[in-house]
Amino acid sequence: MRSLLQSVLWVWGISVVAQIIVFGLLFFRGHFRRIPAFTVYVASNILQAGVVLAIYYRFGYGSRTALVLSWSSQACILLLRILATMEVLYLVLGPYRGIWGLGWRVLAGTFGVLLLYAGIEAGRNVSWAIVLADRGSHLAFAAALVACLLLVRYYSIPVEPLYKVLLGCFCVYSCAAVLTNAVAYALSLRGFANDEPVWQLTTITAYVGVQIAWAVAFWKAAPAEESKPALIKSSIYRQLSPQINERLYVLNEQLNQLWRPGATRN
């Protein structure tokens, strides 16, 4: 049985404690009512830590059973993370029904395409399939989230500071996971003996950072105010939007003529 480095166990322990603190804040400060899926995600992470530890003790750290079971639990966590993210995004965009309709399509489209690509890449390299799939899923998740947040910014949708921290940390963690994964992969291919503990240490440390940021955000967060924007009739949008686009098109053509006076409209 390959033993985990002592430092990895320590950081893992700190991570679990941090997660319990976040869960406590979610529960005792009443945030779980607003973000139940996020609460389930945090609780599942704590549960996963216990389950994985039990698996390692029962089947041995390097065993195939332990590998399959621990990565299967990771897939469940990924699914819950997506649900938690969708929940927070819905809280931000839900009141803006039109933008939410666009937002979830952007999120699903970006994530789906990149995940498919990651799946193909992992399939081509079977010996590293899990590592590549993990990296690809994190990259797809981060890119989809950023695409959605760019949409939020583009339409000047107000975002509560708490939600900014939650979404931002999800993205930062995924980016950190991609980098640590890539570094560990490179080290392994170059024959570095301790690539796995390095990967575990850096990934868990990044996650501890995320937990601390979440804990501070939950501690500071004020009670949420239910505010809904006054929506307009769809007919106003349908009437104005094509007109504005047509004007913008003509304006672009004029600019084109300013740049190239000989150019004409098709």
Place this chain on the structure above:
Amino acid sequence: METGGHSKLSLTFLLLFGTVVALLLLLAWALRGPGKLTKSGAGSSALEANDRPHVNFLPHIRQALDISDYQFLAEKSPPVVQGRVRRERRDVALAYLSALRLEFDGLLRMARIIAGLSPEIVVVQEFERLRLTVKFMWRYELIRMKLRAGFAPLPQLDRLGDLISGLSVRLEIAVKELGERAALAAELASPRDRRGIGLV
């Protein structure tokens, strides 16, 4: 073989690193927030904001850029004065172009607010607007550089001004209508549900 494998690995790593850095920069920009305008209720105030359009100053700009004045100066004044006038004319044109850009941005902001407050949006139209905006910004920068270099056809700025003026007028009418409907809906909404005025 080994060297090739390592260089491929390094390239993959660099690509991943670059992508992650780009994602983090975009994330920081997206979460920074555009400021007070985005706070709740800002939508209506932004719609109501209606400064005097810069295109109203078009006749003055046209006068400042009148070619006959410049020809007169060329005949009567020394080269130093001509050079100074040329620089001032260019500065005026640049300032005007910047003002037009501001106005264009304002109109786009209105369009985005309308889209944000609509319960349904047409994805194709939104992407088309994004495409047109990118194109406009690109061309605007090119013209600005051309002006700075000193060989832009200044009188053609008239057309740009006319177009933005036309768009302003039509949007003003629409926004006025929007404001009237919002006021009517606010009156109709029950007192216990003032927060969530639903016009739909």
